[in-house]
Amino acid sequence: TSTTSPTTATRETRVQVEQLVVGAGFAGLCAAIKLDEAGERDFVVIEKGADVGGTWRDNTYPGAACDVPSQLYSYSFAPNPDWSMSFSPQSEILAYIRRVAAGSGTLDRFRFDTSVESATWDNATQRWVVETTGPAGTTTYDARVVISAAGGLSEPKLPDIEGIETFQGELFHSARWDHDTNLTGKRVAVIGTGASSIQIVPKVQEVVAHLDVYQRTAPYVLPRNDRTYGKLERLALKHVPGLQSAYRTAIYWGRETYVPAFTLQPKIATPAKLLALGNISKAIEDPDLKAKVTPTFEIGCKRILISNTYYPALASDNVDVVTDPIAKVTGNAIVTADGVEREIDVLVVATGFHTTELPITERITGRTGRTLADTWAETGMAAYKGTAVPDFPNLFFIVGPNTGLGHSSMVFMIESQVTYIREAIKAMRRNDYTVVEVTRAAERSWTGEIQRRMKRTVWSTGGCASWYMDAHGNNTTLWPRTTFSFRGETADFDVAAYTVQAATAADP
Numbered sequence: 001t002s003t004t005s006p007t008t009a010t011r012e013t014r015v016q017v018e019q020l021v022v023g024a025g026f027a028g029l030c031a032a033i034k035l036d037e038a039g040e041r042d043f044v045v046i047e048k049g050a051d052v053g054g055t056w057r058d059n060t061y062p063g064a065a066c067d068v069p070s071q072l073y074s075y076s077f078a079p080n081p082d083w084s085m086s087f088s089p090q091s092e093i094l095a096y097i098r099r100v101a102a103g104s105g106t107l108d109r110f111r112f113d114t115s116v117e118s119a120t121w122d123n124a125t126q127r128w129v130v131e132t133t134g135p136a137g138t139t140t141y142d143a144r145v146v147i148s149a150a151g152g153l154s155e156p157k158l159p160d161i162e163g164i165e166t167f168q169g170e171l172f173h174s175a176r177w178d179h180d181t182n183l184t185g186k187r188v189a190v191i192g193t194g195a196s197s198i199q200i201v202p203k204v205q206e207v208v209a210h211l212d213v214y215q216r217t218a219p220y221v222l223p224r225n226d227r228t229y230g231k232l233e234r235l236a237l238k239h240v241p242g243l244q245s246a247y248r249t250a251i252y253w254g255r256e257t258y259v260p261a262f263t264l265q266p267k268i269a270t271p272a273k274l275l276a277l278g279n280i281s282k283a284i285e286d287p288d289l290k291a292k293v294t295p296t297f298e299i300g301c302k303r304i305l306i307s308n309t310y311y312p313a314l315a316s317d318n319v320d321v322v323t324d325p326i327a328k329v330t331g332n333a334i335v336t337a338d339g340v341e342r343e344i345d346v347l348v349v350a351t352g353f354h355t356t357e358l359p360i361t362e363r364i365t366g367r368t369g370r371t372l373a374d375t376w377a378e379t380g381m382a383a384y385k386g387t388a389v390p391d392f393p394n395l396f397f398i399v400g401p402n403t404g405l406g407h408s409s410m411v412f413m414i415e416s417q418v419t420y421i422r423e424a425i426k427a428m429r430r431n432d433y434t435v436v437e438v439t440r441a442a443e444r445s446w447t448g449e450i451q452r453r454m455k456r457t458v459w460s461t462g463g464c465a466s467w468y469m470d471a472h473g474n475n476t477t478l479w480p481r482t483t484f485s486f487r488g489e490t491a492d493f494d495v496a497a498y499t500v501q502a503a504t505a506a507d508p
């Protein structure tokens with residue numbers, strides 16, 4: 001049902017579609033595949049990058065790999081017996097996503113290098129008007145449903161440090177690695193010690209003349225129980241029926257039974273804490289360095305990291321861990337609060353992402369004329385089942401508020417949310433609903449229950465500041481229950497939580 005207006009000098013096009021998906025990472029691709037399977041063929045996927053892959057396309061820094069085993073960190077409907085290791089490197093995950101996309105028969109509806117400029121609900125037509133710019137110029141989509149799969153960790157957050165804009169050397173964010181910069185023999189600084197940094201530091205340390213690691217908060221780092229799959233094992237995974245799904249199930253339940261429990265009862269986490277402290281002692285002899293990298297909050301409050309190479313890298317002769325706060329950056333150095341100036345050639349900022357004020361929300365305007373950013377600035381990020389927001393009809397999120405995980409596979413959560421959205425769209429078709437909008441009461445009750453649970457978790461009580469929390473002191477990013485309970489919550493579209501409008505005979 002596409003209608004294209006005559007081409008003008010500025011190449012403006014108007015296209016009508018049933019669904020418009022924003023983003024072509026794990027979530028957007030999953031949505032495309034499941035819509036297609038459900039017979040919903042009239043959709044587009046708008047992707048600002050040149051390829052599918054999302055996080056796994058953007059994060060190409062040295063050492064990038066998944067810290068969830070790949071047998072689980074993959075689609076349930078597209079098992080891959082060829083993973084080379086239990087925790088696969090970025091290149092393999094990206095190749096996997098590309099392969100799934102290529103085999104899905106949906107790529108003809110993906111529009112790459114195209115940005116969503118605005119998405120505005122039109123009360124008159126009861127559809128979304130989505131302005132995009134891409135290689136073909138400006139295209140305005142008129143969509144019944146918008147599915148935002150733009151990602152919760154996709155917009156790099158640059159540190160607000162005095163003078164950083166005056167730095168004369170190379171400077172880049174971990175998620176925008178500059179592969180043209182040769183680090184060999186250089187003096188490099190990495191700011192940050194989160195999941196990205198601990199993968200980067202050991203790789204960078206191997207080649208540079210000197211590395212300064214600027215640590216504001218020491219993380220907990222557990223051993224990484226990674227291993228290469230042997231030839232025989234891979235053959236068995238490929239040919240023994242049920243073996244791969246048994247692996248997947250075992251990994252899933254292993255994580256699910258232990259980790260969520262200790263977000264509520266820190267004592268259960270004691271063995272993990274001891275393991276993390278042992279990891280330090282094993283690699284680091286220098287008592288000063290040991291003290292510096294020993295965390296001072298409860299384990300689990302921030303994301304628990306895994307590495308066998310991070311601490312040995314920090315203990316190397318060419319590395320300094322700097323814990324004095326950064327005062328400013330000059331043309332060629334970082335100056336700390338104690339007045340020490342450390343000269344560098346390259347500055348890597350591994351300072352994380354915009355997580356609780358997502359830039360896409362500034363571009364989405366709902367039924368009342370307010371943007372989603374303004375709405376959430378007041379209430380904090382909140383969505384019914386992490387998916388639907390009052391005043392924003394026919395808009396669904398994948399990886400929305402309170403659906404993130406620290407312990408298991410986001411792909412599992414993505415598939416759950418996509419099922420829910422697919423069921424919502426099926427219900428719209430079946431009943432001729434033109435509009436579905438979650439009620440404020442349903443959303444408030446859902447969010448209220450989540451926030452009540454949050455107050456008892458280690459994320460709130462563990463004595464740390466993390467990207468999970470928003471400016472109101474609420475954890476609006478993580479899911480506080482088991483992943484199978486989320487699967488249950490999203491198995492069906494519960495229309496009772498929504499106000500609906502059905503098409504009338506007079507509607508076109």
Ligand code: N01
Pocket residue numbers: 065066067068153159160161174191192193194195196197214215216217303326350351352353465466467
């Ligand atoms: O970002 P982060 P990340 N001055 O926000 C520090 C996922 N992930 O990219 O802790 C000085 O965790 C900040 O310090 P502090 C995963 O979900 C997964 O590393 O706030 N320092 C912190 O140390 C992860 O949680 C994989 O005190 C500053 C660091 O920068 C999420 O992505 C791999 C600063 C930021 O850490 C984000 O991880 C990588 C400043 N002004 C990432 N600002 C997998 O393996 C910030 N910091 C799947």
